[in-house]
Amino acid sequence: MLFSSWLSWHCTRAELSQADLCRAVNAHPGAASVSRQATHRWFSGSATPSVTSLAAVCDVLELSSDQRAEAIRLIAQGAA
Secondary structure, eight states, X not given: OOHHXXXXXXXXXXXXXXXXXXHHHHHSTTOOOOOHHHHHHHHHTSOOXXXXXXXXXXXXXXXXXXXXXXXXXXXXXXXX
């Protein structure tokens, strides 16, 4: 599985659009500012979030530790 597919699945489950996720990440305390274009690139698979942004995404999606670890693993696989 690719990170982009994983992200899309979790956002669908949480009933969040790309724009909703972008707004929620930007509203998250301590998160770096994320553009709608950056969020689009995460969903298209052409980019992945920074560590800070990924933490905010996981918080917004209310993911478990195992799900967070899976996200990190998928990003690492994509970089290899």
